[in-house]
Amino acid sequence: MCLLAVYVPQDSGEDFRLVGCGSVLSGKSVPSHGTGLQPLCFLDLRNRIHILNRSVGKKYPVTLVQIFRHTSTEGRMLHYVLTALGIILFLVVAVFRAVFSYNWTWLCRRADCKKIDKIPGPKPIPFFGNMFLFILPEEELSKLFLRLYKEYAPTFRLWVMGFPEVFITDPEDVESLAGQVTCKLRLSAGDLEQHQSHYKEFRLRFASSLAGNRSAHQCWQVNLLKAAILNPLQAVQSIGPVGERSLGRPRGRWDKLKVGYNENVRLLAGLQQAQALMTGCNGLRGSYKESNKWQGRRKFLTPAFHFKILEEYLKVFNTNSQILVEKLGAQVGESFVDITSYVSMCTLDLICETAMGVQIHSQTDGEAEYIKAVKRMAKVVVKRQFTPWLHKDCIYYSSPLGREELRLLQILHGFSDQVMSRGALCVSGYSFDLSKRRRLAFLDLLIEISEQEGLLSGADIREEVDTFMFEGHDTTSMGISWAMYLLGSHPEVQEKVVEELKGIFGDSDREATYGDLQQMKYLERVIKEALRLFPSVPAFSRCLEVDVKIKNYTIPAGTQLPILPFLMHRNPEVFPNPEDFNPDNFLPERVQNRHPFAYIPFSAGPRNCIGQRFAMLEEKVVLSSVLRRLRLESLDKREEVPLLLELILRPQNGIRIKISPR
Structure with a gap:
């Protein structure tokens, strides 16, 4: 930061006033030690500070000694405190918005939540659901799903931050759902769509961002987070009240922060279609799109x-x-x-x-x-x-x-x-x-x-x-x-x-x-x-357009249905000794007597x-x-x-x- 050093003769004891950027700094000169000149204050030249010399200026001419870089300890501390307070306030507002959104969604969907909770599965923790189950080494994930399958098969559910996932492994259920589901995240009823709008937005935005196709609004959110660190007070002021304005939407002077993103960047559909647990399959296997x-x-x-x-x-x-x-x-x-x-x-x-x-x-x-x-x-x-x-x-x-x-x-x-x-x-x-x-x-x-x-x-x-x-x-x-x-x-x-x-x-x-x-x-x-x-694609996903009844459970529209061939192919009722490598499992007579949806390495x-x-x-x-x-x-x-x-x-x-x- 470029600053101006102003000196007056030592031991003057005169009053002075320095005015800049609408604020007035006052004080007295103090004796120097051997230099003959005493610095009074360091002022930021970027704000075009004007020095108004009154009594001191008449009696002792102000001498400009040098321009140099300096940052006072007090200034640094003030900057750190304001930045920390701004970030804390920003995070508090963000957490409050997330908690409010979660509880509002639960209240609006409590009937659907009760239907899903009838499906067996591990007990969820409020707000977080079952997400802590997945805090484990990556090589343990397959073992986790095998354990859940053995304990809750053929159908079980998980809650992830308020979003339900119902895992289907029964071949008859998969067959009945195959013609009733779509990867397009669209809800059939208007009121349900309103209640689940954030759920739909989350799924679509996640899938789109996976391909590198970030929208202008997503770029907004990235820039707002950066701005919150650089200028926390203004960043917090840009956040509208919860329920009125989404976090990080453009507002007024923040339009200047807009970052253009290349809209011609295409979707990496192959990766989207294969990311099975989050969206449906895309491209040649399926699509979350229309x-x-x-x-x-x-x-x-x-x-x-x-x-x-x-x-x-x-x-x-x-x-x-x-x-x-x-x-x-x-x-x-x-x-x-x-x-x-x-x-x-x-x-x-x-x-x-x-x-x-x-x-x-x-x-x-x-x-x-x-x-x-x-x-x-x-x-x-x-x-x-x-x-x-x-x-x-x-x-x-x-x-x-x-x-x-x-x-x-x-x-x-x-x-x-x-x-x-x-x-x-x-x-x-x-x-x-x-x-x-x-x-x-x-x-x-x-x-x-x-x-x-x-x-x-x-x-x-x-x-x-x-x-x-x-x-x-x-x-x-x-x-x-x-x-x-x-x-x-x-x-x-x-x-x-x-x-x-x-x-x-x-x-x-x-x-x-x-x-x-x-x-x-x-x-x-x-x-x-x-x-x-070892199915090459161990899981794919579908999303219900309408409420569907399977066995003794009713799954509401908008629910994501991960289907895991990795689990289905290990059903001992369909494949005796499922962990054994036995090519005779695919003899013509055995295939003929098996449900066609019991083996789905290429989706269903x-x-x-x-x-x-x-x-x-x-x-x-x-x-x-x-x-x-x-x-x-x-x-x-x-x-x-x-x-x-x-x-x-x-x-x-x-x-x-x-x-x-x-």
Whole structure:
């Protein structure tokens, strides 16, 4: 801070008055010690302080000695005290608003709350609900849900900060709900919508912020929090009375603080659709957005996965699978390899070439930054979900975790931009050039819909590309990795698969054809059993539009329904000895006698995964290529592989497998 030092001769004993910024400072000069001049006061020049010299100015001319930087102890203390008081007042108002909102919601919804409380579940704590159950290491989350499932199955509820979550695991209930729920957070009755408006706003805002699509109002909240620290009194004054104005809304002079945010930043739909516990599934699996939008896209995208089109992908599948075999073969003699990183790079190459027509060579050039960003983003999303104080955007985007999310989104978006541009898709102008590119069903179909049907904008195409990029590589890579782990843990099953492959290929090294894949019945059962024990997407979610009655319970509209295949696939009444790896669980006669919704690794109902046949063919090609040339040996027992219940079901420390030649 730039200050002015004013001196007068020593021992003058004269009165003086210094006037500046509407305030008057008065005092007397005091003797100096050896300098002949005595500083009277230090004044801030930024406020254009004017010195009015009265009696002192006539008798002893004021001398300007120097301008220098100085901050008095008293000034610092006053600043700290005001800042602390401002922050405390700001937090008190925020907490009061949250408590008031919670209690008001409970009063308005007490009838619905009573219905939900009839459902069994752990006893909630007022205001906080059951959130303290989730204060545990990340690898313990899967064990927590297994314990809750064993204690309260088939249906149980949790309260998280006043928001109900009803977990459905009974196949009949899931089937009955499949046609009555939507991921669009819309309520059927006007009065209920009014009572639950904050609930809807929270869900929508959280899902949107996950993708990096922050609105102007969300930027407001971030800036208000920063302003509260820099200028606490003015920040508190900008907060209107509770019930009249939302915290941090623009008001008067605060319009100057508005920060423009790039509205062209698209939704990262793949991450939104996979973050199963907070919103519904998006894009190709489902959407928290309007149902008519999802229905229109589903109708026009389904032909892209016709079996004749999938046959055209086999060449790409085989080529990249052979690269994976070579990379793994180079590790023969090593103590172990983490199979997940190798498979992830392979599936990323596959999806980029089949869907976008771009060869990125991640297997030969090293692990792409995109893969690392996807893995880290999954952790960020789950950490925010189970950290209630980070649900508010104004807090979240001011935190290190929120800033990390934005950095990761730049990586993810940048990668898809690069892939699309190399695929002759002009992103900036949303124009397309197909003349220099061979026919590729998925991207071409998106372009055709955009040009002829007018259903997809350029931003919509980019959204679907993000969805397919994420879903097409990450979920499939973990499905293949878990299958390899189980085959390496059960050598007798691995040998049965090898015998089946020998019966199909003999001693030939030829590539697999579509007919060959259809003959791999036992390998298909192995893949399905691996997905039963380790579903790539361990949970997805739906939201009720209307009140629904299941068994002896009535679930009110607006309730979020997490559905966990990770739990459903461990139902001992459906799968005897559910923790055992048994491919015979998928013999035709057993499947025929089983409820169709008892096994849902690709979600359930009309919003199931549109690319499941694509994924099954991809897994068959990759696994058969590896097993024909290499032997797998898993080094860790099941209990030694901690699970992370994230967007994708992952092992905490990777999957260690020893590779040997056949």
